[in-house]
Amino acid sequence: MANQKGFIKLRGSLGGLTFYENKGKDVVRTTGGVEKDRILKEPAFKRTRENMSEFGASAIVGKALRMGFANIIKSMAGNYIVGRITGLMKRINSVGPGIRGQREFEILNNKSLLEGFEFNKKAPLDSIFYATSDPPSLDANRSVATWLVPDFNTSNYINPPEGATHFRLVLAVTVLSDYAYANAIKGYEPVAPDENETNGIAFSAEIPIGGMVGSDTTLSVDLGFAAALPLTVGVVTAVGIIFYQEINTAFYELASDNALKIVLVG
Structure with missing residues (x-):
């Protein structure tokens, strides 16, 4: 060179x-390198074409998940979030049904791969926020998510960054469809496009750091579905915490140690 x-x-x-x-x-x-035309046509590169198809689809499904959390992801995500989510989707694809190059993405059947995903590897939620609470719950239609956090002592159960005076709790919910290969378009598409990427978010009020919160905190997100969602979609639910500094009654979001974690796929 x-x-x-x-x-x-x-x-x-x-x-x-x-x-x-x-x-x-x-x-x-x-x-x-090898000419693109050879990769796309020659039998010797069949495995390469299969890998390209599924990796490209993993990026598409990963983007759908990111779009579902678009209202919060910039505040919460760490470095390399695109690559990490694409890699997560490739793991789901690798165990999906179908032939190589056309394996499906099944969200509900692989929810264990999604649950526990940290959007910010440098600030895992469990290292920042350790108050006791049950995971969010979903109603029968999987349209309404609710997270109840019992009253807790903020001096003992959060680990705020330097300069933080307040925090808000976050409940973020998005629908992620299964994806399947479609011969008509020679690519992947969502199985449930109408429901895919439907999302909502709820924040608590700004809570001062120091002492008890003073009451239980309940966050709820209603996605607006009147009927039960099909089993070809997963409702991806994440909880998190955002820190602020109060200056002259105004709240300024801090750039570090905000955390968001997928805790439920239902």
């Missing part, structure tokens, strides 16, 4: 060389 010194900036491949920019420097290297 060499650096370009001339004033003419080239990009792309030419004469067996590839020109590109890396960390602000213009770089040239010999062109390698």
